[in-house]
Amino acid sequence: MAKRVWAGANALVRPAQVATPAEPGRQTHFRQSRTLALALIAVAAISGCQSKSGASDVLDPAAIAAPASQASGQPAAPAQLTGSSAATAAPKGNLTLGTGATKITMLLPLSASGSAGENGRKMYDAARLAMSDLGDRLVTLTIEDTRGDSSLAKDLAVKAITSGGAKVVIGPAELTAAQHLAKLSGTTRPPVLALADNFAGGPGVYSVRLSxxxxxxxxxxxxxxxxxxxxxxxxxxxxxxxxxxxxxxxxxxxxxxxxxxxxxxxxxxxxxxxxxxxxxxxxxxxxxxxxxxxxxxxxxxxxxxxxxxxxxxxxxxxxxxxxxxxxxxxxxxxxxxLDQSETGPIADRFKATYNYQPDVNVAYAYDMVALSAGIASSVGPNGFSKQVLENASGFRGSTGLFRFRADGSSQRSMxxxxxxxxxxxxxxxxxxxx
Missing domain, CATH: 3.40.50.2300 (Response regulator)
Structure with missing residues (x-):
């Protein structure tokens, strides 16, 4: 007999049938293609959200297929580089992107030292690419610098979820801050899509990364x-x-x-x-x-x-x-x-735009901004509900097929x-x- 074995609540389920999304604006269906791998889509429509054809009716394939500089008409400026290998300079000035009605807060360690800061700046570039591809007119994304400080990250996150402005919070990347958020009570706060590594998740505070x-x-x-x-x-x-x-x-x-x-x-x-x-x-x-x-x-x-x-x-x-x-x-x-080939189309455009090779940090950040833009498009600013985020069919992004669970953990097909x-x-x- 095994020692300390649990069963039941965390059991996996079998793959769902992928639904064919509809092109927003035209409300017509287009065939599934490799284009879908360039953006995050809901795999199946969400019941109770049919006024806008469901959460799978998210993306415009013409905009997705276009390079980032063409999708929004405004090219994303490359980050400052050292040896063209990674983003190394913390962005300064206005860190608000887009003009959409749905307000999103993203918390990143932009000015942190070492790998934490480098990863934060990569995720910043990924967010800009996703906004250029999908979100400029759907959402307003405000990015705040946590400086890699868990205490500051916690305070910024609490402010974001209690201020009443943000419909969803992406981040923080600091584990201690994410764990603190998972312990907070409250049913009306916006969901948090935490970017912290090795984070188990909690109700309404979802773990994004593959564990x-x-x-x-x-x-x-x-x-x-x-x-x-x-x-x-x-x-x-x-x-x-x-x-x-x-x-x-x-x-x-x-x-x-x-x-x-x-x-x-x-x-x-x-x-x-x-x-x-x-x-x-x-x-x-x-x-x-x-x-x-x-x-x-x-x-x-x-x-x-x-x-x-x-x-x-x-x-x-x-x-x-x-x-x-x-x-x-x-x-x-x-x-x-994770399937590295899933990130291929986004990786190619990222490299062309920012002149350095993306990694999994880029993929996670791109997916969460794209997911948020997709929900805003198909369900509206108030569509970030448990029903939508925890739908059993899940979502497909540059990191593959995944879904969020009620306990805040995520599952991935890989x-x-x-x-x-x-x-x-x-x-x-x-x-x-x-």
């Missing part, structure tokens, strides 16, 4: 779908361990599979925990290894010594592995993670890969369970 729990659960479900039934989960000890365990256990339950044991480990005792595994579970079909902020290499080395992965035992990694250079010990492991010769080789285009 390690989602990646681990999707990978485990994909292997269980091929017949594996007995799983071991190795997870870093800490606050996120329970969330990862719950999501993996629930994903496995759909296929009649289960966690035989969950083994929390620390950076110093991974090898010992692997050694103990043999006395706790006999002949597992698969081992899932979450890595948290650290590298999985030490644990993988101990597993390799036991012949894992091998013909009898699959090894399943997570998206967090890929934050480190691919090691030879990754060979043969399965990983469910490709399933196997590491072969240091590269991710596609096994399945979409993991089951969405």
């Amino acid at each position: 390690e729990a989602d990646s681990a659960a999707a990978g485990a479900a994909a292997v269980a779908g091929k017949g594996a039934r007995k799983f071991v989960l190795m997870v870093p000890a800490g606050a996120n361990a329970g969330a990862i365990e719950a999501r993996v256990a629930n994903a496995l339950s759909i296929y009649g599979a289960a966690l035989a044991v969950t083994l929390p480990y620390s950076a110093s005792d991974g090898a010992r925990v692997v050694s103990d595994m043999g006395s706790l579970v006999e002949a597992p079909d698969a081992v899932v290894v979450a890595s948290g902020d650290g590298s999985p290499v030490a644990v993988l080395s101990a597993l390799k010594a036991k012949g894992i992965p091998g013909k009898a035992v699959n090894l399943i990694g997570t998206n967090r592995w890929l934050e480190h250079p691919v090691d030879a010990l990754y060979e043969g492991a399965y990983v469910a993670t 490709p399933f890969f196997k590491v072969e010769k240091g590269q991710l080789k596609l096994v399945e285009k979409q993991t089951a369970g969405f």
Whole structure:
């Protein structure tokens, strides 16, 4: 029997049929095409919002297909660059974009030092591109600088959700600030689309980024779908361990599979925990290894010594592995993670506009601004309801197909890969369970 296994509330569901959106303004249907990957759309119409044809009737494909400088008639100025590799200068002056009736506040660490500030400035450029593509006449986006200060981010966020002006808040990117917002009560406040990494979410405060729990659960479900039934989960000890365990256990339950044991480990005792595994579970079909902020290499080395992965035992990694250079010990492991090809069309236009290569921070920020513009277009300024944001069919963006849950977490459908010769080789285009 597995230790500390939850089931039920977090169970995944199967993919929904994608509905064909209608072109706004003309109220006619256009065929699904690759163009849709250039913008965020609701996958199915939302019941009760039919006065404007539902939340899937969001985007003008002609504007989406046009370069950013043509879509709004006003080219977005490139950020100041160093070596054309990333946005490095914090924007100054007026940080209000667009003239639409729907007011949106976005909180970014624009002037923070290090990677936090660089990521914030990338997200700022992504927001400008999304506004140029989709939102200039739909929304008014006010961007505020949190400076990477969690206390300031919390204060700005509280002000934004209590002032009565913003219909939705995008950000903050600071984890502590997002966690504080998730603890606040209130049913009439605007929703928050938090950009913080490793944020679990809360009612009305939605986690945008792919979490390690989602990646681990999707990978485990994909292997269980091929017949594996007995799983071991190795997870870093800490606050996120329970969330990862719950999501993996629930994903496995759909296929009649289960966690035989969950083994929390620390950076110093991974090898010992692997050694103990043999006395706790006999002949597992698969081992899932979450890595948290650290590298999985030490644990993988101990597993390799036991012949894992091998013909009898699959090894399943997570998206967090890929934050480190691919090691030879990754060979043969399965990983469910975001589809980089989804970002291709946006990435090409972003590079052409700002002269540096976008990353996942760009994709998340673009998607949230595009989602907000889409809801404003199809449902109106007051359309940011739980019913719309938590619709089971979800949304498609540059980060793929995703949906928000009532508990504030997000679920993503993503490709399933196997590491072969240091590269991710596609096994399945979409993991089951969405």
